[in-house]
Amino acid sequence: MTTFRLYNTLTRAVEEFAPADGETVRMYTCGPTVYKPAHLGNFRTFLFEDLLRRVVVLRGWQTLQVMNLTDVDDKIISGASEAGVTIGEITAPVVKKFHEDRAFLRIQDAEIYPSATDHIPEMVALVKTLVDRGLAYRAEDGSVYFAIGKLHGYGKLSRLDTREVKTGARVIQDDYSKENAQDFALWKAAKEEDEKTGAAWDSPWGRGRPGWHLECSAMAMRYLGETMDIHCGGIDLIFPHHEDEIAQSEGATGAPFARFWCHGEFLLTDGSKMAKRIGNVATVADLKEQGVSAAAFRHFVFSTHYRKQLNLSGEALEASLEGVRRIGDFAARLEAARGATPALETIAAEAEKEVVEALSDDLNAPAALGSLYTFIRRANAELDRGGQDRAAVEAARKTFARINSVLDVIPEEAGPDPELAAWVxxxxxxxxxxxAARDFARADALRGEIEARGISIEDGPHGTRWKKIR
RNA sequence: GGCGCCGUGGCCAAGUGGUAAGGCGGCAGACUGCAAAUCUGCUAUUCGUCAGUUCGAUUCUGACCGGCGCCUCCA
Incomplete structure (x- = not known):
């Protein structure tokens, strides 16, 4: 088997990857801020991480994946404050919804889903270390900031040294207590709103709450150690979020925070980034409403490489819908097959090799799908020929199962509905x-009745098959 | 303004210094009572434009055009 390669944002190159301990891939995937239900753009990133996770397993490694749930931030606090409730009351239903949507899209469970509010002690300890090491300071406003000027190499992930601050950009910070405009908050002094909504904790610097970046550093190191294998997120997190995580973590430990940094590109709607602030978001609920299955959405997402922007369009979704219909039909046909020509075994072996190779090449899912379709076309042709070779069918089944263990793109079966089945x-x-009586007018009328109830039928040499299509 | 990504047939999309995978759609054929499904064939002499390097470029370099993103809390 060839090597597994991944693009590393840190080096801007595709590099060979293997877990540091040779067995378990320790990965941290930045999760949602549980203020409002995640949108499909968020899920594109989570789907890319699901793909990575499944390919890691395909390669024979174990996974230890941590996905955080950010349950304390400005928006959550102001939302809670307006509603007159605690932040927990705002976030709990959103967390529940997140897991439901995630399950719908068949995104596999991470091993750990830590919440920021459950890890305040770890965060306080981390800030303390940074203060002790002289990398952070308590400002007059009671907040603690990280002094980026004190850390050698700050900006290595986003290549800050080659950047210039936008002319006329907002260099004047809202916070005059910072020593440097670009210092970021580790610990924010509590305001009345924070106390009221349960978003304030004790610390050596007074009541307050954690800054955004802090939770990821603290929780990642808590569960994955000082150096993890892979840290993932959306491309917009490179700066400042991941840059600041590196600063905090490496400033505290002196060890590399993550060996690989992997970032997924955006999902666009109407040519621009899908974002709540732009107001062009679509959600899992919208998919369901439009009759787009999880399989179809996965297919749609995987039809473009994760490092390329993907535009959400009805046409592309339609193509994926039809694609997974064909894949599902093929799976069913393979399941029912009793024999095939021996050539099917060779065809399966070639397909499996190609797919594993494509996925191993920086998660090239589009290429993998291409190979899958070639496999399906060739295998269908062999199946059309008939044949008695049971081993060949078994080999094809195994290959298909292995490929689908990563892509997971078979449309869900229409649930068993005994009443409908009996009627059909x-x-x-x-x-x-x-x-049999050659009364085709009557036969066609009956087919019309069946199809009117959303059932498609196929006459074959061994009788008539039917399935629910809507 | 700085940094970065992208531009391949009607739509989606992979790809390589040696002459364009795959899917959707469309057209034709086989199969079928007719369909559906499946299979077969056809559907880009060409990869945003213009130069350059090279025996040869879609693939490397430069310029330009077009689209998108990041530049302090957005996946």
Whole structure:
């Protein structure tokens, strides 16, 4: 088997990857801020991470994935304050919804989903270390800031040294107590609103709450150690979020925070970034409303490489819908097959090799899908030929299962509905009789009745198959 | 203004210094009573434009055009 390669934002190059301990891939994937339900743009990133996770398993490694839930931040606090409730009352239903949506999209469970509010002691300890090491200071406003000027190499992930601050940009900070405009908050002094909504904790610097970046550093190191294998997130997190995580973590430990940094590109709507502030967001609920299955959405997401922008369009979604229909039909056909030509075994072996190679090449899912389709077309042709080779069918089944263990793109079966099934069987029997009597007008009328209820039928050499299509 | 990504057939999309995977759609054929499904063939002499390097460039370099993103709390 060839090596597994991943693009590393830190080096801006595709590099060979293997877990540091040779067995378990320790990865941290930046999770949602649980203020409002995550949108499809967020889920594109989570789907990219799901792909990574599944390919890691395909390569024979174990995973230890941590995905944080940011349950304390400005928006949550102001939302809670306006509603007159605690932050927990705002976040709890959103967390629940997140897991439901995630399950719908078949995003596998991470091993750990830590919440920021459950890890305040770890965060306080981290800030204390940074203050002790002279990298952070308590300002007059009671907040603690990280002094980026004190850390050698700050900006290495986003290549800050090669950047210039926008002319006329907001260099004048809202916070005059900072020593340097670009210093960022580790610990924010509590305001009345924070106390009121349960978003304030004790610390050596007084009541307050953690800054955004702090939770990720503290929780990542708590569960994954000082140096993890892979840290993932959306491309917009490179700066400042991940840059600041590196500063805090490496400033505290002196060890590299993550060996690989991997970032997924955006999902666009109407040509621009999908974002709440732009107001062009779509959610899992919208997918369901439009009849887009989880399989189809996964197919859609995987049809473009994760480091390329992807535009959400009805046409592309339609194509994916039709694509997974074909993949699902093929899976069912393979399941029902009793034999095939021996050539199918070779075809399967070639496909499996190609798919593993594509996925190992920086998660090239679009190429993997291409190979999957070639496999399906060639295998269908062999199946059309008939044949008695059971081992060949078994090999094809195994190959398909292995490929699908990563992509997971078979549309869900329409649930068993005994009443509907009995009705269809009855109609089919009548149609069979009509066809035997060569009364095709009657047969076609019966087919029309069946199709009117969203059932498609296929006449084959071994009888008629039917399935629910909507 | 700085930094970065992208531009491949009607739509989506992979890809390589040696002459364009795959999917959707469309057209034709096989199969079928007719369909559906499946299979077969066809659907880019060409990869934003213009130069350059090279025996040869879609693939490397430069310029330009077009789209998108980041530049302090957005996946």
């Amino acid at each position: 069987e009855e109609k089919l029997a009548a149609r069979r009789a009509a066809r």
